Amino acid sequence: MTPAIDAHVRLDTHPTHPSAVQAVLTGTQAHVASTALEAASWSVAATGVLVLARIDHEEPYWAADAAQHLIAEGITVEIAPQLQEAIDEDWTWVNYPMPWLTRSEIREVSSEAQKIHDDIRNGHLLIHAHAHDGHTTVAVGTYLHRGGKSVYLHGEDHLRQVSDTFDSPASALLAFEETHADGMRPGPAPLTDTERAAIAACSVFDVTTSKPEPARPEPETVPVYLADAGNHDALLDSFLDTHREFQKWRTWSDDTTHAVHESQTLRIERVHESPAHDTAWTVAAYETPVSDRMWVLTATGATPAPVLQTLLIHLGDGDGWDTAIDNPVDERVVTAATQPLTEAGWKHTLTGHGIRWTSPDGEAGVQFDPLTAQHAQNSATWTIWVGSGPDRHTWAITASPHTPSPLLADLSTTLAHETGTRQTQPGREHRAGRATNVSAALAVTPGRPASRSR
Numbered sequence: 416m417t418p419a420i421d422a423h424v425r426l427d428t429h430p431t432h433p434s435a436v437q438a439v440l441t442g443t444q445a446h447v448a449s450t451a452l453e454a455a456s457w458s459v460a461a462t463g464v465l466v467l468a469r470i471d472h473e474e475p476y477w478a479a480d481a482a483q484h485l486i487a488e489g490i491t492v493e494i495a496p497q498l499q500e501a502i503d504e505d506w507t508w509v510n511y512p513m514p515w516l517t518r519s520e521i522r523e524v525s526s527e528a529q530k531i532h533d534d535i536r537n538g539h540l541l542i543h544a545h546a547h548d549g550h551t552t553v554a555v556g557t558y559l560h561r562g563g564k565s566v567y568l569h570g571e572d573h574l575r576q577v578s579d580t581f582d583s584p585a586s587a588l589l590a591f592e593e594t595h596a597d598g599m600r601p602g603p604a605p606l607t608d609t610e611r612a613a614i615a616a617c618s619v620f621d622v623t624t625s626k627p628e629p630a631r632p633e634p635e636t637v638p639v640y641l642a643d644a645g646n647h648d649a650l651l652d653s654f655l656d657t658h659r660e661f662q663k664w665r666t667w668s669d670d671t672t673h674a675v676h677e678s679q680t681l682r683i684e685r686v687h688e689s690p691a692h693d694t695a696w697t698v699a700a701y702e703t704p705v706s707d708r709m710w711v712l713t714a715t716g717a718t719p720a721p722v723l724q725t726l727l728i729h730l731g732d733g734d735g736w737d738t739a740i741d742n743p744v745d746e747r748v749v750t751a752a753t754q755p756l757t758e759a760g761w762k763h764t765l766t767g768h769g770i771r772w773t774s775p776d777g778e779a780g781v782q783f784d785p786l787t788a789q790h791a792q793n794s795a796t797w798t799i800w801v802g803s804g805p806d807r808h809t810w811a812i813t814a815s816p817h818t819p820s821p822l823l824a825d826l827s828t829t830l831a832h833e834t835g836t837r838q839t840q841p842g843r844e845h846r847a848g849r850a851t852n853v854s855a856a857l858a859v860t861p862g863r864p865a866s867r868s869r
Contacts, residue, residue: 420489422448426478427495432616433669433687435468436478436498448490455481456533458617468616470532470609471525471573472669475501500652504663512574528575531568532610534558535603540566542603543588546595552604555591557584567591572609634836640779640801642835644810645720647695651685654727679704681730691717691810698730710817711793717810725829729822744788744796744816752797752823756781759831768805779830780805788816797823799830 422442429435440448440463449465455477457465467474467481479502482492494502511521534540535556542556551574557565565587567579581587592599606614634643655663655674661683664673674683680701689695695716700709714723753772757763761772761781769784779801788796795813802808814823 419491420444420447422446423491423493424448424452424482424485425493425495426482426498428498428501429466429468429616432468432612434472434474434501435466435613435616436474438465438467438478438481439463440465442491447488448485451485451488451490452481455484456529457481460617466617468613469529470607470613471522471529473522473525473529475504476522478502524576525573527577528570528573531575531577532572536614542568543584544591544599544601545604546591546598546600548595548598553591553595554604555587556603557587571604571607632838634838636834637837638774638776638779638830639719639721639833639835640774640830641837642719642721643837644691644717647685647716647718647720647723648687650720650723650727651683654731658731683730686716689716691715692808696723698726708793708815710815710819712812712814712818712822713795714812715808715810718812719810719835721833721835722812722826722829725825726822729825744785748820749783751820753781753783753827755824755827755831761831774830778802781827781830792816799826 420442421444422440423445425439425441427437427439429437437460438448438452438457442448445463449459449463452465452467453459455467456469457467460466467478469477475498478498479494482494485492513521513524516524531540535542539560540556540558542554545552545554547553548569551569552571554568555565556568557563565581565584566577567581567587567590568575569578570576579590581590651672651674655661660677661674662677664675665671670687672685672687674685676682680703682699682701684697684699686693686695692715694713696712696714696718698712700711701707702709712726714726749770756772759775761774764771764773766782769782769786771783772781774780780799782798782800782805784796784798787794793815796816797814797818798805798811799813800808800811802810805811812826
C-alpha cells in the first residue's frame with residue numbers, strides 16, 4: 416500500500432479564465448504534489464498555487480487526469496463542485512473542422528497542438544518564419560531537442576499540426592520560402608487571443624494577501640423588472656439539468672452555449688460574456704428542423720433572472736413554442752399577451768411607434784409595433800424594457816410578431832405581479848422607497864392570482 420503523503424490539493428475553476436483550473440497546495444510535503452503537477456504542464460502562479468491553462472480548453476479533463484495520478488501517489492485531492500460539474504459535462508463542439516474524428520481523436524489532435532504551443536513558449540521549438548496561406552497561419556521552425564529536426568507547421572491554436580519535416584533548418588526555410596515568398600515574415604506569428612488568454616491565466620498572483628470583502632448590505636425587494644440580473648449561466652445549467660430533451664453544445668471559444676431541443680425546432684443561444692446592454696440570449700423556433708424561423712426572441716445581459724426563468728419555464732413545457740404563422744397578429748392576440756398588464760394598472764397609451772404599456776412607477780414598459788408586425792416576420796415587434804425608453808434601456812427583451820401570445824402573457828404576468836431582489840447601492844435609496852410602495856400597491860391589485868399554476 417502506498418504510504419500517505421502529507422500534501423493536500425484542492426482543484427477548482429480559475430477565478431478569471433473560463434476553462435482554466437487552479438490547484439491550491441497545502442501540507443508539509445506540498446512540494447511533492449507541486450513537482451508532479453509541474454511535470455504535467457501546470458504553471459506556478461503563486462506560493463502553493465498552480466494553474467493549468469490550455470489552448471484546447473480541455474483543462475477539466477486533464478485536471479481529472481492529474482487528480483487520479485496524485486491520488487495514486489498517496490496525495491489527498493479535493494475537487495470543487497463547480498469543477499466536478501465541468502469534468503462531468505458532456506458537450507460537443509459546433510462546426511468542428513474535422514467532423515469525422517471521434518471525441519477521443521479530437522482530444523489527441525488538440526493535445527498535439529498543445530505540445531507545439533508549449534514547446535514554442537518554453538523555447539524548445541524555435542520559429543524561423545511565418546506566413547498566412549489565405550486560410551490560416553503557417554510557420555517553419557526547428558526543435559532544439561528531439562534530434563534538432565525542422566518542421567512545417569499548419570494551423571492555429573488547437574488545430575496547429577506538423578504537416579512536414581526536414582533534415583535541416585536550411586532545407587526547411589528554402590521550401591517555406593518557395594511556397595510563401597510574398598507573405599513570409601521573420602519569427603513567430605503574433606499570439607492569438609486564445610494563446611494570450613491562456614498565458615494571462617498563468618500570470619503570477621498572490622492569494623495570500625487577499626483581503627476579505629466588506630460585508631454587503633441586505634438586498635432590497637423590488638418589482639421583478641428592477642431586480643439584479645443574477646447568474647444567467649446557473650439559470651441555464653439548471654434548466655438543462657431538468658430538461659434532458661435539450662442537448663447542450665459549446666463553441667470552441669467557450670463563449671457561447673447552444674441548447675437545442677430534440678425535435679430540432681427550438682434553439683436557445685447563450686452568449687456568456689455579453690455586455691449588459693447587448694444581446695445575451697436568442698431563442699428561435701422553427702416549424703421543421705430545416706424551415707425558416709417562425710419567431711425569434713432576444714434578451715440582453717442585464718435581464719433579471721426571474722424574468723428569464725419565466726421564459727425558460729414556458730419553453731420547457733412541451734411544445735410551448737409552437738404558433739400559427741399564417742394567422743394575423745390582430746387585436747385579439749395583442750390583448751391576450753398584455754391582459755395581465757392592463758389588469759395590474761399599467762398605463763396604456765398610443766405613441767408614434769405603436770401601442771405602449773407603462774408600469775405604475777414609470778420604470779418599465781412594453782411596446783407593440785403593429786406596422787412591423789404586418790410587414791416583417793422576424794423583426795422586433797414586441798419590446799420589453801426598463802429605462803427611459805426602448806432605445807435607452809437598462810435591459811430589454813425583443814420578440815418577433817408570431818411569438819406565442821401565451822409566452823408573452825407569462826412574461827406580462829411576471830412583470831406585473833412578481834418581485835425580485837436588488838443589491839442596495841448608494842443613490843438608490845429614494846428609488847427603493849418608491850419601488851416598495853409600488854410592490855405594496857400591486858399586492859392588493861384586484862384579480863391578481865394567488866399563485867401561478869400551469
